[in-house]
Amino acid sequence: MLIAVDPGHGGKDPGAVVGDYKEKDINLNIALKIRDILVKENISVIMTRDKDETVDLQQRCDIANKSKADYFISIHCNNFTDPSANGTETYAYPRSLAGRNLAQYVQNEIVEMLKTTNRGVKYESFYVLKHTIMPAILVETAFMSNPQNLDLLLQKPDAFAQGIANGTIKFLKSVNYKQTDDIEKLQMKGIIDKHYDPKSYVTWGEFASVILKILGGR
Template identity: 40%
Template sequence: MFKVVIDPGHGGEDPGAVGPGGVQEKSVNLAVAKRIASLLSPVAEVRLTRTEEEALGTDDRSDLYGRAALANEWVADCFVSIHCNGAADPSAHGTETYHYPDSGQGRELAQAIHSRLIPDLGLTDRGVKQANFKVLRQTDCPACLVELAFISNPEEERLLENRDFQETAAQAVAAGIADFLGACLQPAPAPETVAPTNPELDDWKLKIVREAREAGLISQDHDPDESGAVWFVLAIALNLLKVVKG
């Protein structure tokens, strides 16, 4: 099987870029990277440079070196670093992918992933670019760095935090890696079908919420899709209240 290293950028005390709403890049990177690893598992052995909110070194230099070293020591077939972009201008937006200058296979890897990301994410195409990033420079195998979207942009920050967007991004990156490796990656399973809601059931749930709030048993409305235990407790409490008042 192919050997692929997926690198969730940042980690530990380094949150990476932080959005205006407080979303941290390191957490988004890790969530997407883990899903990419899962999607690629049928065709490749995948290693993550980190699996928790941790750093790989005591400072930026050693952390970045450790990421590249993992791929080099394992003799990986490719290395993909996952990031969220950031800019001083909150209007900056879009997706871009980087490879090391004059790296032929790195460029091919970047293009393969980028060509999947752009139509799937539907964000502005900022292109495939060259950069002298340490994780690209120090990695022996074909490597690229993906900037999914701008976490500094309020709208794109909300997308990056959204699980559906993360899933779409992960599927696109995984498909691009498979394209580069010449592997046949089966389509991801469709999400489980949610059973149709029962309008009558939802009506009585909402009625319980309304009555419980009016009776002072709860201080705010609740989602009708919450655990059934919530409704059971509220129903009994209302019945008891009616008995006491009666």
């Protein structure tokens, strides 16, 4: 399992700026902590950046795509002209069911961990969501423009990272359980001959045999 973790902005692009605080730094701090948590759970991680450097949107997608990452998680902070706006929201590409499910798990865990306002899961065609070839989400952790949210981002980056990591891990476990259960059902129905690892590859010969069994040809 390989997760691409993408700290938004960086280098010449600071993202949102509130006083002395820059979004790019907060994003990177949280993202590095996510990496460390996932690695301890034996989940491989590739970073689109691991320092303060400029990485454009296409480069971020290329890093994830070329690495053949299984999932992509982009970390951002929100910002708005009205300082009363607050809370956490997570975005997924509307055509990706897996992305939408991952977003819901992550959203739930952040809100549970930080008690931030739940702004829900939303669907957009943001560049990094549309141009990555794996299920992808973009997390708006909290609003830098809201004083209380900014305090959380500065004082509790570990909690944000833990929430995002927990959501990711729970999602991965749910996917693996569902796939394993589906394989067992096919085996019981005689459509496949043995139990397969959900991540193992299927040859064209095996695929043809399964289709013929479904069609009643064998």
